[in-house]
Amino acid sequence: NAGVMQNPRHLVRRRGQEARLRCSPMKGHSHVYWYRQLPEEGLKFMVYLQKENIIDESGMPKERFSAEFPKEGPSILRIQQVVRGDSAAYFCASSPSVLRNTIYFGEGSWLTVV
Amino acid sequence: DAKTTQPTSMDCAEGRAANLPCNHSTISGNEYVYWYRQIHSQGPQYIIHGLKNNETNEMASLIITEDRKSSTLILPHATLRDTAVYYCIVRDSNTDKLIFGTGTRLQVFP
Numbered sequence: 001n002a003g004v005m006q007n008p009r010h011l012v013r014r015r016g017q018e019a020r021l022r023c024s025p026m027k028g029h030s031h032v033y034w035y036r037q038l039p040e041e042g043l044k045f046m047v048y049l050q051k052e053n054i055i056d057e058s059g060m061p062k063e064r065f066s067a068e069f070p071k072e073g074p075s076i077l078r079i080q081q082v083v084r085g086d087s088a089a090y091f092c093a094s095s096p097s098v099l100r101n102t103i104y105f106g107e108g109s110w111l112t113v114v
Numbered sequence: 115d116a117k118t119t120q121p122t123s124m125d126c127a128e129g130r131a132a133n134l135p136c137n138h139s140t141i142s143g144n145e146y147v148y149w150y151r152q153i154h155s156q157g158p159q160y161i162i163h164g165l166k167n168n169e170t171n172e173m174a175s176l177i178i179t180e181d182r183k184s185s186t187l188i189l190p191h192a193t194l195r196d197t198a199v200y201y202c203i204v205r206d207s208n209t210d211k212l213i214f215g216t217g218t219r220l221q222v223f224p
Contacts, residue, residue, distance in 0.1 A: 042201075044214075048210070102163065
């Protein structure tokens with residue numbers, strides 16, 4: 001059973017460009033979570049999605065950031081007009097539909113803004 | 115905010131048991147305690163979780179006090195590959211998300 005798959009693993013963007021990070025949850029998982037980890041800091045919750053629904057986006061910056069988890073295909077974290085401060089590791093996690101099932105993390109996508 | 119407090123760092127000799135404490139004095143009756151670890155530049159790895167009974171799996175043991183205000187993760191025979199940041203997390207019972215604190219940086223030495 002494949003784990004949580006994230007791509008790209010490394011992404012370099014110039015200031016002002018858009019970054020799109022993709023996450024394919026584990027098979028049978030319909031809940032997706034996105035976290036951000038700035039250099040030398042802990043993981044910060046960003047958003048929690050179920051298929052076609054945003055459940056909790058309390059950790060998402062109000063501007064330039066958006067997330068979706070369509071009925072078909074991977075979850076996408078989109079960052080518009082990137083700035084240097086967006087440089088970080090972005091981790092996706094998934095869990096099955098039942099509450100309090102274990103959450104499993106992917107290996108992360110490293111965004112560098114130059 | 116994270117509902118747990120952990121020591122910033124700990125050392126452990128290879129082959130010895132590593133005992134990582136965690137305080138969660140405000141935990142609610144239906145909230146689980148989860149442990150994850152993060153090895154440098156990798157995604158967080160699930161270790162174990164529990165509600166009120168002690169738990170054991172192939173990786174570790176989790177001891178939860180009777181009042182549930184604290185717990186201890188035990189790695190019975192630490193190896194160099196266990197060097198990582200260990201996070202104790204009380205899972206939010208309303209939103210189901212994990213809120214990470216600063217964790218304990220465990221250094222296993224030869």
